[in-house]
Every structure is written in structure tokens, then in C-alpha cells.
Amino acid sequence: MSAAPKQLDLSAPPIVKKIGQRALIVGIVFSLGALVLAFRTPEEFYRGYLLGYMDWLGIALGSMAIVMIRHLTGGGWGTVIRRILGAAMRTLPVLAILFIPIIIAVLQHQMYPWLKPLGAIAEPHIREHLDKHKFIKGAYLNSTGFINRAIIYLAIWNLLSLLLSMWSKQTDKPNAPDNTQKFKAVAGPGLILYGFTISFAAIDWIMSLDPSWISTIYGLIILIGEVLAAMCFAIVVERILVDYKPMSEMLRPDFVHDHGKWTLAFIMVWAYFNFSQWLIIWAGNLPTEITFYLKRINHGWGYVAVFLALFHFCVPFVILLSRPFKRNIRKLVWLAVWLLCMRFVDLFWNIEPNFSTSFSVTIADIVVPIAIGSIWIFFFCRNLAALPLLPVYDVSANDVFDPHSTHPPGIPENA
Numbered sequence: 001m002s003a004a005p006k007q008l009d010l011s012a013p014p015i016v017k018k019i020g021q022r023a024l025i026v027g028i029v030f031s032l033g034a035l036v037l038a039f040r041t042p043e044e045f046y047r048g049y050l051l052g053y054m055d056w057l058g059i060a061l062g063s064m065a066i067v068m069i070r071h072l073t074g075g076g077w078g079t080v081i082r083r084i085l086g087a088a089m090r091t092l093p094v095l096a097i098l099f100i101p102i103i104i105a106v107l108q109h110q111m112y113p114w115l116k117p118l119g120a121i122a123e124p125h126i127r128e129h130l131d132k133h134k135f136i137k138g139a140y141l142n143s144t145g146f147i148n149r150a151i152i153y154l155a156i157w158n159l160l161s162l163l164l165s166m167w168s169k170q171t172d173k174p175n176a177p178d179n180t181q182k183f184k185a186v187a188g189p190g191l192i193l194y195g196f197t198i199s200f201a202a203i204d205w206i207m208s209l210d211p212s213w214i215s216t217i218y219g220l221i222i223l224i225g226e227v228l229a230a231m232c233f234a235i236v237v238e239r240i241l242v243d244y245k246p247m248s249e250m251l252r253p254d255f256v257h258d259h260g261k262w263t264l265a266f267i268m269v270w271a272y273f274n275f276s277q278w279l280i281i282w283a284g285n286l287p288t289e290i291t292f293y294l295k296r297i298n299h300g301w302g303y304v305a306v307f308l309a310l311f312h313f314c315v316p317f318v319i320l321l322s323r324p325f326k327r328n329i330r331k332l333v334w335l336a337v338w339l340l341c342m343r344f345v346d347l348f349w350n351i352e353p354n355f356s357t358s359f360s361v362t363i364a365d366i367v368v369p370i371a372i373g374s375i376w377i378f379f380f381c382r383n384l385a386a387l388p389l390l391p392v393y394d395v396s397a398n399d400v401f402d403p404h405s406t407h408p409p410g411i412p413e414n415a
Contacts, residue, residue, distance in 0.1 A: 009245060009246060010246050010388035010389050010390050010392060011385075011388060011389070012241075012384050012385045012389055013241065013244035013245070013247075015240065015241075015244060016241075016381050016384050016385045017381065017385055019240075019377070019381050020377065020378045020380075020381025020382055020385070021378075023374045023375075023377035023378045023381065024374070024375070024378040026370070026374040027371055027373075027374030027375040027377075027378060030367055030368075030370045030371035030374060031371040031374075031375065033367045033371070034048075034049075034364070034367055034368045034371045037363065037364050037367060037368065038101075041362075041364065042108075042110065043110065043111075043355075044362045044363070044364040044365075045364050045368060046101070046102075046105040046110045046111050047111065047351070047352065047355050047362070047364060047365070048362065048364030048365045048366075048367065048368035048369060049101050049102065049105075049364075049368050049372070050102060050105075050111065050205065050206075050351060051344075051347055051348060051351050051352070051365060051368070051369055052368045052369030052370075052371070052372040052373065053095075053098060053099070053102065053372060054205065054206065054222075054347055054351070055229075055343065055344050055347055055369055055372075055373070056095070056369075056372055056373050056376045057095050057226075058222070058225060058226035058229050058230070058343070058347075059088055059226070059229050059230050059233050059376075060088050060089055060091050060092050060095055060230075060376075061092075061157060061194065061198060061226050061230075062226035062227040062228070062229055062230025062231070063084075063085040063086070063088035063089045063230040063233070063234070064085070064088075064089040064092070064157070064160060064161055064164070064190075064194065065191060065194055065223075065226070065227050065230070066078070066085055066227060066230055066231060066234075066262075067082060067085045067086060067089060067164055067187075068160075068164070068186070068187035068188075068190050068191050068194070069187070069191070070082060070085075071164075071180075071183035071184055071186075071187040072184060072187050072188060072191075074396065074399070075258070075399060076252075076255060076396075076399030076400045077254075077255050077258035077259060077262075079390070079391075079394075079396045079397065079399045079400050080238070080247075080250050080251055080255050080390075080400050081234045081237075081238055081255075081259070082168070082390075082391065083168075083384065083387055083388070083389050083390065083391070084234045084237045084238065084241075084384065084389075085230065085234055086164070086165060086168060086383070086387070087380050087381075087383035087384035087386075087387075088230065088233065088234075088380055088383075089161045089164065089165070090161060090165055090383045091376055091379045091380055091383065092154070092157050092158050092161045093158055094375075094376065094379045095154075095376070096154045096158060098372060098375075099150060099154060102150075102205070103147055103150070106143050106146055106147065107143060109143075111209065112141075112146075112208055112209060113126050113130075113209075113210075113211065114126075114130060114141040114142075114208060114211050115143060118130060118131055123210075123212075125212050125287075125291055126210065126211060126212045128212075129211060129212035129288070130211060130212075136211070141208060141211060146204055149200065149201075149204055150201070150204065150205075152197075153197045153198075153200065153201045156193055156197050157194070157197065160186065160190045160193065160194070163182075163186050164183065164186060164187075164190075167179040167182050167183060168387075168391055168394075169387065171391040171392070171393045171394035171397075172387065172388055172391060172392065172393065173393060174393060175393075176393035176394065178395050179394075180395060180396075194223075195219075195220075195223060198219060198222060198223050198226070199218075199219025199220065199222075199223070200219070201219075201222075202218055202219045202221075202222040202223075203218070203219065206218075206222070206350060206351060209351065209354040209355075210291060210292065210295075210354050212288065212291050213288060213289050213290075213291045213292045214288055214289060215277055215281070215289065215292070217273055217276055217277050217280075218277065220273050221270070221273045221274060221277065224266060224269045224270045224273055225270060225343055225346060225347075227266055228263065228266035228267065228270055228339065228343065229339075229340060229343045231259060231262050231263050231266060231336075232263065232336035232337070232339045232340050232343075233336075233340065234259065235256075235259055235263070235329070235332055235333055235336040236333055236336050236337060236340070237384075238251055238256075238259075238329065239329050239330065239332075239333035239336075241389070242329055246389055246390065247389060250389070250390065250400050250401075251329065253327040253328075254327070255400075256326070256327055256328070256329045256332060257323070257326050257327040259326075259332070260320060260325070260326025260327070260332050261326060263316075263320060263332075263335075263336070263339070264316075264317070264320040264321075264326075267312075267313060267316055267317055267320070267339075268313075268317065270312070270313070271312075271313040271317075278293065281293060295353040295354070295357075296349060296353050299357055299358035299359060300358055300359030301349065301353050301358075301359050303359070304345065304348075304349045304359065305349065307345070308342065308345060308346055308349060311338075311342060312339070312342040312345070312346060316335055316338070316339060316342075319335060320335070344369070348361075348365065352365070
């Protein structure tokens with residue numbers, strides 16, 4: 001092993017704790033506002049809560065997915081941000097607790113129309129669909145099944161996070177074991193489990209807001225949005241840390257370049273999945289599928305769809321074609337921040353039209369996600385400060401200081 005890592009102070013700089021403290025203050029203030037909204041306008045509160053929860057859960061799950069990809073592919077690009085991604089991944093126990101308000105909403109028969117008796121469902125197409133397919137409402141769409149499945153999803157995600165984190169912590173001590181094969185043994189099946197569980201979670205938590213439509217690719221749309229958000233979040237954090245040691249000594253332009261290439265790849269896959277869903281539904285023109293887009297192209301929601309097409313894909317795609325841009329962390333970070341905002345808008349466009357026929361933004365749509373996010377950032381910063389920014393005794397640590405470290409497979413160096 002190179003001696004370079006051991007000569008550095010690999011602990012997180014004080015700015016991490018300072019950001020965490022400020023985030024906690026903001027989180028407490030906005031949580032009080034969210035609590036008021038929960039009592040005054042519970043319907044709007046739960047809508048905003050689901051939006052915020054899915055946004056921040058996506059960063060945690062996407063981070064775990066990228067960690068597993070790194071363990072399967074290798075490369076310094078992943079090692080240099082591995083502890084950033086790991087800190088985000090280890091917020092999953094907190095997110096499991098934060099799921100409780102959604103359980104309360106289900107027990108109170110809020111948000112999801114299938115929780116109500118058929119006669120109490122306002123939307124005719126949903127009422128007719130559930131009446132026609134009563135076995136779905138009885139066998140799958142019920143509060144007990146919803147909660148039990150959520151517990152299973154969260155348990156699987158937390159178990160994967162626990163194993164990956166436990167073996168990673170072992171590499172912070174001298175004479176650490178080589179856990180490479182253990183990581184790979186978990187990462188392969190773990191990515192498959194993640195794909196299945198997030199697909200079913202997307203069906204349960206978002207798609208079933210309108211149980212009259214179906215899409216077999218919807219889970220993958222949510223999945224690719226999560227890994228894109230996670231990579232963008234890692235870019236933002238590494239930009240903050242690059243002004244301080246040890247990140248200033250570890251982060252090289254080729255690593256930033258790799259992160260930019262991953263971002264470009266995820267953007268392209270996000271666009272492909274969304275276009276594929278639209279094309280199949282448009283070509284089929286079936287009543288069980290078109291309700292999704294009918295709600296999202298009329299009454300102002302169509303402008304949001306065009307905005308997403310332009311500024312979630314077209315503009316970022318063109319910008320990321322520039323090699324110098326992808327290698328400059330001080331430029332790339334601004335696009336990463338923008339894409340995190342676009343991720344929120346994308347989720348907003350997927351969730352909110354189920355509750356409002358015309359485009360509208362409630363106070364809860366802003367206050368509640370900020371409250372959840374601020375609390376999440378506090379725990380993220382605490383996790384990041386708890387471990388060195390590099391697993392110094394891991395066999396992969398040399399990738400960060402080796403000028404010939406590998407790049408993402410299948411993506412050329414000069415892309």
C-alpha cells in the first residue's frame with residue numbers, strides 16, 4: 001500500500017459538523033411548521049410528506065446502489081466518494097423511522113383512494129376500475145399489506161446498508177481483512193434486490209395513488225432518478241470538501257470527470273425510460289394506461305412536463321458533452337445542484353397531479369420536504385464525520401493515489 005493515505009489526516013473537516021448543526025436548526029424550525037400543517041391541513045401535509053420522503057429516500061438508496069456498483073467494478077472514481085455515499089446510505093435507519101407518518105396516513109385512510117369504500121371514491125375512473133377488479137383491492141391494495149410490504153422493503157435496504165457499512169468500517173484499522181469478495185458477494189444480489197424492492201415500493205407508494213393505470217417500467221424510472229440524485233449529491237458534497245484536506249489531496253480531475261460521465265449516463269437512461277413509457281402508452285392508447293398522461297398534460301401540468309424534458313434532459317445533456325466542463329468540479333457542481341432540483345420537480349410532477357386537477361403548489365410541498373431534508377442532512381453530516389473520508393487500510397485505497405487508477409468500464413477516458 002502507498003504511504004500517502006497514512007500521511008494525511010483523513011477525518012472530515014470541521015465544516016461538516018457546522019453544516020450539520022445549521023441543518024438541524026433549520027430542520028427543527030421547519031418541522032414545527034410542518035407539525036402545524038399536519039393539524040390544520042392534514043391532506044396537504046401528507047402529500048408534501050410523501051413528496052419529501054421519496055426525494056430524500058432516493059438519495060440514500062441511490063447512494064447504496066452506487067456503492068454496490070463500485071464494489072463490482074472497482075476504480076478510484078468510487079473510492080474517493082465511497083464514504084460520502086456510505087454516510088448517505090447509513091441514514092436508512094432514520095428514514096425507516098420517518099416512514100411512520102406515511103403509515104399513519106394509511107391507517108387514517110389518507111392519500112390513497114383504494115383505502116376508501118367504493119362509494120366514497122370521487123374519481124369515476126378509479127371507482128370503476130376498482131369495482132371491476134375487486135380482487136386487486138382485496139388481495140393487494142389494503143392497509144395491512146401496504147404496511148407489511150413497506151416493512152420488508154425497509155428491512156432489506158437496512159440489512160444491505162448494515163453489511164456494507166460493517167465491512168467498510170473494518171478497513172479503518174491496521175491489518176484489516178480484505179473484504180473485496182464479501183463486498184462483491186453482497187453487491188451483486190444486492191443490486192437485484194434493490195431493483196425489485198424499489199419497483200414494488202414505487203408501485204405501492206406512488207403508482208397506487210391512481211390505481212386505475214399501470215406501467216411495467218415505472219419502478220425503473222424511480223430507480224434511475226434515485227441513482228442520478230445520489231451522484232449529484234456526491235458531487236455537491238465533494239465540491240464543499242475539496243477546499244479542505246484531505247479531499248483537496250484526493251480529488252483529481254479524472255475522478256471528477258468520471259462522476260460527470262456517470263451523471264451523463266444516468267440522465268440519458270432517465271430520458272430513455274421516460275420516453276419508452278410514454279411511447280408504449282401512447283401507442284397502446286388503453287384506458288387503463290392513458291389516465292396518467294391525461295392528468296399530466298392538461299390544466300397547467302403540461303408546462304411542467306415540457307420543462308422537465310428541456311431542463312432535466314436536453315440542456316444538461318448538451319452541457320455534459322463538454323469534456324472540460326465534466327473535469328471542473330467548480331462548474332460541475334452547479335449542474336449537480338440544478339439536477340437535484342429537477343429531481344424534486346420530477347417527483348412533484350409524478351405525485352401531485354393525483355391530488356389536484358390543475359397545477360398548484362401548496363405550502364406543505366415546500367415546508368415539509370425542507371423539514372425532512374434538513375433532518376436528513378444533519379444525520380448525513382454526523383455519519384460523514386464519524387469515519388475517515390477514505391477507507392485507508394482497504395486494498396482499494398491505492399486507487400485514489402495511483403495516477404493510473406481505473407475508470408468506469410465501457411466509458412472511454414476522453415468522453
